[in-house]
Structures are given as C-alpha cells and as structure tokens.
Amino acid sequence: MSSVNISIIGAGSAVFSLRLVSDLCKTEGLYGSKVTLMDINQDRLDAVYILASRFAEEMNANLEFSKTTVLEEAIKGRDFVVNSALIGGHDFLDRVRAIGEKHGYFRGIDSQEFNMVSDYYTLTNWNQLSFFLKIAKLMERHAPDAWLLQAANPVFEGTTLIRRYSSIKMVGFCHGHYDVREVAETLGIPIEEVDWQVAGVNHGIWLNRFKRNGEDLYALIQKYAANYDPRRFKPINPFNVQMSPATIDMYRFYGLVPIGDTVRNSGWKHHYNQETLVKWYGAPWGSPDSEPGWQWYKEQLGQVTGATVALAKAIEQFPEASLEKLIVEGSRGLSGDFARQAAQLYNKNSLSGEQHIPFIDAIINDSSARFVLNTLNEGAIPGIEDNVAVEVPALVDREGIHTEAIDPPLPERIVKWYLKPRVLRMEWALEAFIERDSDLIVEILLKDPRTKSYEQAKAVVREIFETEGLSE
C-alpha cells in the first residue's frame, strides 16, 4: 500500500470525477492517498467534494479529500495531476459552433475532416491549449517529478503540445478503445479470448490485430461486412455507432475496423448534413455529432450535473441518508448507459473503465498492466514523426510506459490516407496556437469543403476570435 497525492483539475465534471473516485475506492493499493479536487465552479466543486467524501466513507476506503479553486494549490507537492477541465465549458463550444453555422459551416469550423467530435475543438481552442501549458509549467516549478494525466480534449493535440513544450512526465487518456469489446461481442466472441491490438492517434485508432489462438478473426469481420445490411442498424443512443454503416464503409476503404470515436471521425462523405449523418450513423440522431445527437448528450450531462448538486444538497441536509440508495434510485430516470454507470459505482469488483487510477496503481505499486495510451510515437508507427503523440497499447510499471510493438503494422492505406493528413492538421493547428496567428486558421479553412470564398473564411475566424477574445 502506497499513499500518493493526487489532484483532479476540473473536478466539477461530475461523471468523470466520481468514476475516478470510485476506482480509487476499489484500489486498496492506493489507500491512504490524498485527493485534491480543483475547479473554478464553486457549486459543482462543493457538490463533488461532498459526494466523493461520502462515497469513500460508505465504501470504507481510506482516502482523504480536499478541495480548492486555486490551481497552484492543486499542483504543489502532488504526485499525479489529472486534468479534465473544459475551459469555457459547453457554452463556449456552443457559441463558437453557432458563429460557424451562421457563416455556413455546418456543425462549426472545428468540425474537420477526421475530427468531427463535437467537444474536440482544435482550431478555436487556444483557451484550452493555454490551460494545458499552464498546468505543465506550474508542474515544472512545483511538482517536477509528478505525472500529468491528460483526460481533457483534444488529447491528440494536447499530448503532442505538452510533450514538445514541457519536460514533465505526461500521458494522454481516452476510453475509446473499449469498443473493441463491442466488435467482439457482435461477432459472438468472448473478449477474454481475443488477442487484440489497436493503433493510431487519439480518436483515430484501428484494430490492427484481432486473433484467437493464432487464428485471424478478421475472416469473421469480412463475412460480417459482406452480409451487413445498413437498414437493420438501429442505435440505442447517439453514441452507439461502433457497428454503424459508417464503420463498415470505413473498414471497406481502410482495410481495418475503426475503433471507438474513430468511427465518428471519418471524412465529409459521412458528415455533409443531417440526412447524410442519419444514413451513415442511424436514425434518429445520426451520431453524437449531429444537432439532435449532441443535444441529447448535453441534456444527459445537464441531468447528471443537476443530480449531482441535488444529491450533495440531500446529503448535507440528511447526513444519515445512504448515498448508495439515492444514486441507484435517482439514476433510474437517466438513459441506460448512465444508469448502468451509476449502479456500477458501488460494485467492488468492477472498475469504471477510465484508465487513470489503474495507471497510477501500475506506476506506484509496480503492478504491471496493459493500457491504451497517448504518448510520443518514437518509432511505434513507421511513417509518423517521432515527436507526434500516438495512441497505442503499452505495458506500464514502476519504470514507466513500455509501448508494445505494433504487429501487424498499420497498413499503408491508413497511414497515407488517414493518419498523415490528420497529423498535418494537428501540426497546422498547433502552429496557429503557438504563433497565436489566426490567419493560419483561415488558411486551414481554405481547404474546407464548406468554404466558398476567402472572405467567408476570414469573416468567420475574425468573428469567433474577436467575440471570444481568443488571441489575448
């Protein structure tokens, strides 16, 4: 048992924080640890603090919580800093998207080829990227040996940026690769029997290995794809797109199955308008990255935030109440996914699926385990520069991150037609940010199928950057 100092920046992100807290409560190797919750939203912070403390108490977990609204305080002397903050919140994303749509950019200018995820801004996110660097710089000064665990998006741009411009230890996390399970499930194969690997960049990962006892299970996928009938695809919620027609279409073109959010990150072919979205990602939403799909997601988030604050209030007023009971009963009104997640919080035998706490455990207690992580390429994927963050499986132990050999390697088709153009977009976006040069954003928009004139691109960028004061 090794106690460490952990902090969560943007802890007001309730779902996320409680998932980490519940994982911590189930990881006895980290008992005795101190957890600092940090957020600038006092109400959310207070609520999460109350719930986290009570949750640990009910789980008999030996953890100590504190809270702060001051970033430095959450960094000084910490061993692990988790960042899940979204600067400006969803309101910022919505405002920027609305300006984009006003100027003729369906779903906003940050929706770009191979990057359509609606809270993964890469062009207008200078506030977010600045915050990433701010944390890294504070860590260099106040916690130079600590690890920064990046959960906030864009993980691809963020990991590359921080690793290039800071000396701290840093790794990016995403849970997208869990959808490998759904692929296996669909084919009727128990995931435990599968020898799988994924590789690529964050939100652009591909199932390069999929075997059982040495036998290549891609034969099954091929058969599945050959018999696939898009009309029979009925998603249960907007995020339920792992086996959507878009996936099959991408598989046919790229030769491997795209995993997790990669399915959402195809090109314009699947994203021109609501009608196309519905065609490729299923009715009625057409993926999470449609107007109705994203609306659905924000409503869920809103309900969870509302519930969090309400629960915290209830616990304050009735200290004798059982949080477990309140959560399990209260979450019944939520959609299936959220209800399942809520129920899982108290299940001692099941972790949340977020990799952060198991990663800390592996590093601290040398309990070697396998992860899918975002870290610098350094040769893992040939054809991609060494100083670009890739998302690959890795073993983690006290010595750090040991990236697996990617075998079989990603096909040329994926490197040349998907990863390289995506990497270029990342490079362009980072240069625009580093130089604080919004003309580069205009230049990126000149390659955009939605741009009809230079004036249009110039106008939308000017309005967004001026209205939001991004260049400051």
Place this chain on the structure above:
Amino acid sequence: MSSVNISIIGAGSAVFSLRLVSDLCKTEGLYGSKVTLMDINQDRLDAVYILASRFAEEMNANLEFSKTTVLEEAIKGRDFVVNSALIGGHDFLDRVRAIGEKHGYFRGIDSQEFNMVSDYYTLTNWNQLSFFLKIAKLMERHAPDAWLLQAANPVFEGTTLIRRYSSIKMVGFCHGHYDVREVAETLGIPIEEVDWQVAGVNHGIWLNRFKRNGEDLYALIQKYAANYDPRRFKPINPFNVQMSPATIDMYRFYGLVPIGDTVRNSGWKHHYNQETLVKWYGAPWGSPDSEPGWQWYKEQLGQVTGATVALAKAIEQFPEASLEKLIVEGSRGLSGDFARQAAQLYNKNSLSGEQHIPFIDAIINDSSARFVLNTLNEGAIPGIEDNVAVEVPALVDREGIHTEAIDPPLPERIVKWYLKPRVLRMEWALEAFIERDSDLIVEILLKDPRTKSYEQAKAVVREIFETEGLSE
C-alpha cells in the same frame, strides 16, 4: 567531341523539339550525334523532321536525323531518350476538363490545391503515367544504360513514379526556375551578380537564397512587397505572373518568393472563379489557368503547329528557300514571346533555356554545369521522404547529378503548409494509378472545396473514367 544517340519522343511538339534541335546545333561537343524524332502523328513528325534537318544544315551542324512512329525504334541503342509526349493531346485534357465543369468542378477535377496548371493532370492522367512506365520498361530492356530525360508533365508525379518503379537513370526537367531572372530584373539587379538557389518540388519551388556579395537581397524584396500596388500590375500575356499579386500574397504567407509555375500553384484562395483569378493574376486573363488564359495558350500552340507544317511544306516545294528568313518573317504575327523565341533559334550565342542538351553535354563531355533538376530527395529537403522527387539545383558532370546543399533550408512554413500536403496528394494520385483504383480519385475529391456530395464526386469520376476508358 562525343557523338551520342538521342531520341525525342513526342517530337511533334514543335516548339519544344526545335528548341532542342537548335540547342544541339549550338553544342559542338555533341556534333556527330544521331537524333531520332519519334511521334505517332505522322504529319507533325514529317514537318518537324524536315525543319530539323534543314535547320541543322543551315547552321552547319554535324547532326544526323531520322524519324519513326515506332516507340521501340526510338529506344533501342539510344544513350539519351527525351520524353515530351502528351498522350491524348490537348483534346483529351479539354474533354476531361469539360466533364469536370459539367459536374460543378471549375477548371476540371485535376485542378487541385497546389496544382492548378492546366496541362498538369495528376488524377485522370493514367494514360500519361502508363506511357512513362512503358518507356522506362522498354529502356530497361533495350537501352539499360541510357538516360531518360523527362519533359512531359506531370514531372513531379512522373519522376517519383519512374524512379520508384524502374532501375533506369532518369531525371525530370522544367524551365520554371528561369523566372528568378524576372525577380532580379524587377528589383534592378543583374542576374549574373546574384547568388541564388531554389528548392521544392516541381511547380512548387521557392527562392530560398537570393544574395549578392554575401548581402541578403530579401531586404529589397521585403521593401518591394511593402510598396506593392496590385492595381498597377498589368501582365503582357497570361503567363506573365511572376510578379503578380498572387506572388506577393504567397510571399507574405510562406516567407519566400514562389518561382515560375509555383505562382500558379497556390490554393483556392486565388482560384475560386474567374473574378478571383483576375484579382490575383491580373486582367484580362487571370493567369494561364483560366478559361481565357488557357484559350490564349492553345491558340498560340495551334498557330505554331500550323506554322510548322506550313514551313515544312514550303521547304519541300522550294528547297532553295532560306528557313531562317521564313521563320523570322513568319513569326512576326505571333505574340512577343513566341517571336523572340523564333528569332533566338538562329542566334549562335544563345541557347533556348531548355536544360536537356546542356545536361547531355555535361554528362558526356564532363563539362560540369549547374542545373535545376527533378531527382529523388535523398535528404536534400529535410521533412520530405527520401523517395520523393524534389526540384533542386545540382551540378552535373560525367559522374552524374550532385545535388547542392540547400542553404538556407526551406522554412518550416513551406515544408509544413505547402510541400507536405502537395507530397501527400502526389502519393494519393500515384497509389490510385498503381492500383488502378478510381475510388481513390473519388476519395481525393471528397477533400475538394468544390465537392458538395459523395454522389457528385462519384458521378464525375465515373463519367471521366468510363468515357475515356482510363481504367483499361
């Protein structure tokens, strides 16, 4: 004096062939050589043959001409093979462009970001690329030690393709870099005093060095750009764009002056429609790559071809007539450029500016000279793969091509925002050709600002490839 066997494939390209022949006549080191003219157009071939023979006679040049319509005959036993053939001719280009425009692609689908030159097709040119490989394969068999000098476009894709898929010695030529003179002239600097270098890829080259006695002349360019008034730009013909507003705009963004056809090869910002073209490349044409600009060019070409055939007829009927007199007088009706070129043919002290014959002279007679050539990168430009053809200055002697060190190196801005995306487009186009997979052309069009739907891209590609029988 060393005699060699040279052949010119596509010799019916009259301007080009007579320029080479006149250069040969002025290169005494190659006297005694045998020149084979090859073309599938018998009329053009006959005409060029008559004119070439007569021209050499009047110049007292010891050269022996032959002609053939059979490709193999022009390859067997040759030391140098020049390829300037355009498979399908301008009619093919026009037909493909017209189908593109019908489907909503202004200037046709081969006009692409960083590749707007109207006879430089890269997507629908499988006929042209097949012919390149056919020549290379015939050379491997029948003239394995010979050099292939590539003049036909696309030189970038072509050089990369041949060098990757054939073992023959091969180099690509373009005369675009001569426009460095115009830059110097405009600034009032004698070109002989300038220490200059250009680097990039064919039709994408940049003036990376521009000095006099160690002093950086970019200070003058900066001043020139600062005082540049686009309203005062009046091109004398569509090609007169080296000092156009587009050039200044590119210089401001990329940090170096684009040279030659590079000016035409900017992004959509300068190419959306005729109005934009006129704004950036001057009235009335708006560059050679506009409807009226290209019309102008084809008319000139037509007149030259007409004049060639007429001249040859005249020589046949009146063997005592002086070709020199006929040419000089006959070319008076042509535009300034063509008239000057015609007059220059007989000027013993002035070569045409095409690099082919001086290159042969340098190789054969070890008369080390400086060229700007297309050859594999092999480290010349960092950030670009070794097996990609770049256009760089090189010394040539009996040992072959010695690429100059590129100093100062190209700025990141150019590598990242211009060369890398251009290289990716080349890679995509070559894969489509190698795999004979027109779906890849559709995929390229999905990135095109003119594409509004997948169906549109699919339809235009299908119509072009079916109508022209390109996949066969």
